[in-house]
Amino acid sequence: MFNITPTVRNLLLANLAIYLLQVNVRLNPSLTQLGSLYPLGSPFLHFWQFFTYMFLHDPGNWMHLIGNMFALISFGPMLEQRWGGQRFLAFWLMCGVGAGVIYEGVRAYELHQIEVAYHDVLASPNAGEFAQFMEKVGFKREVYEAAGDALQRNPNDHALQQAVIDNVKQLHESIFNAPNGGMLGASGAVFGVLFAFAYLFPNTELRLIFPPIPIKAKYFVFFYALFELYTGVHRAPGDSVAHFAHIGGLLIAFIILKFWESGRARFY
Structure with a gap:
């Protein structure tokens, strides 16, 4: 069903393995707490969390992991085939770290x-x-x-x-000062991949469960970004989704792609 490329496969396996460690009773919540990204000023904040948070997912919500990994294996392989494994991995990590930095600013x-x-x-x-x-x-x-x-x-x-x-x-x-107040998940990096896919393959038609009609990648990502921006600004009571980490992933992806594009006529 999926033509999973090597780097995408390794990212998938890494996330699955770490999730299994998280749900291990002896390691959770210590592993989740050490790796999640805490707000500036929190006693639980550590510099490495800008990197580690993107490999962790909510141990009590396996759909969080499934959703992110499904997006990775759906859109990541075409980018890796175009760029190569090293560039794709660098892009994934930069989008994840950058999304965390933007989230920290908004959360502050x-x-x-x-x-x-x-x-x-x-x-x-x-x-x-x-x-x-x-x-x-x-x-x-x-x-x-x-x-x-x-x-x-x-x-x-x-x-x-x-x-x-x-x-x-x-x-x-x-x-x-809550020990469970950290942000975690690969969504920032995933949204970077979504943006890159729509940027490089804008007219590719996606067949999604919602909306239940074919939609071009460029329109899907555009409306998805508007939705995330709206729900981030007009946050509903009880909404715990880091919408601005998603927006951050999109923004960082745009900056990276424009930088690569300016470096040579055809960066892809």
Whole structure:
């Protein structure tokens, strides 16, 4: 079914092997924690995580791994055949690392917004500031609505104020110092491969489950990028997908391809 090339095969095997280590009870969550990419300022952040995170996947969600590896073996071989194994591997790694760097920048901005909202609650524990904080954290309104309404009805109730402060402090601690708060997955590199495939083979028709009609690669990647950008900016409550790592992979792929293209008339 798939003409799997050597480098694609090795990446596939590496990801599968590491996933099996992750689901090993004795190694998980230590392996996942050491390799996942944590936000700037986290006590769990290490420099190697910009590389290792792309070889890890959610141990409790095997579809995370299957989805990324299916994309790799679907689109990667044609790129490797065009570029050769070494260039394809370099491209994969650069897209993954670059996506992690962009994600870190966006996540730092998001955490700064949470930090500001956190201190606003501590300085003035009222219903409005509490709702702002919970919204920045990403909770659905119904989760905090009862506490917020109670505080709005009794704005001077010190017991309610203290309960809100305690709740906010606990959430703040879990966000900034949680050992399971790292980002992981090969999606940043995968999105780089998707962009490169659409760039080099723009009119190739893809037959996907969704949409259930043939679509050219260039249109598929374009609309997929718009979707990721929209869902990243307008993040739904409870959404834990690193949309800006996906966008980062696309952006890094564009930069790499343009750089290679400028180096010689035909880089492919």
